[in-house]
Amino acid sequence: MEIEDFFKIYQKSAWDKDASAMIDLYDEHALIFDMWDQGYVSNPSEWRKIITDWLGTLGEEKVKVEFEMVKIHQSGNVGFASALIQFQAISGDGTVLRSMRNRISLGFSKIEDGWKVIHQHTSAPISSDGLTALLEI
Numbered sequence: 001m002e003i004e005d006f007f008k009i010y011q012k013s014a015w016d017k018d019a020s021a022m023i024d025l026y027d028e029h030a031l032i033f034d035m036w037d038q039g040y041v042s043n044p045s046e047w048r049k050i051i052t053d054w055l056g057t058l059g060e061e062k063v064k065v066e067f068e069m070v071k072i073h074q075s076g077n078v079g080f081a082s083a084l085i086q087f088q089a090i091s092g093d094g095t096v097l098r099s100m101r102n103r104i105s106l107g108f109s110k111i112e113d114g115w116k117v118i119h120q121h122t123s124a125p126i127s128s129d130g131l132t133a134l135l136e137i
Contacts, residue, residue: 001114
């Protein structure tokens with residue numbers, strides 16, 4: 001896998017609710033700084049559970065993921081990418097039920113079968129009142 005493939009595979013695996021394909025993008029020792037609940041995950045089985053629960057509880061809904069402003073830098077066996085990521089919950093009839101846009105930064109390491117995410121950080125800016133995450137950037 002090349003770094004740019006991450007974005008296509010993540011997008012497709014979210015739409016297809018394919019937790020295994022999404023989890024396979026990550027190194028088994030990846031550190032994930034997430035916006036939800038505890039804020040970070042460093043245990044591979046915990047990350048697997050989070051992804052499986054997220055995609056497995058969607059019912060008839062689908063998740064449309066779009067990336068914007070993708071920037072990739074790589075040298076040797078180390079790579080970095082950043083982007084805006086938009087999630088849309090789509091009903092069975094194609095209606096957008098809810099959406100949010102976050103920022104994502106990714107660190108990659110090149111291993112035998114390609115690049116794997118070793119670090120991920122998602123965030124949203126906070127309003128100037130300091131109390132509200134701005135989920136539409």
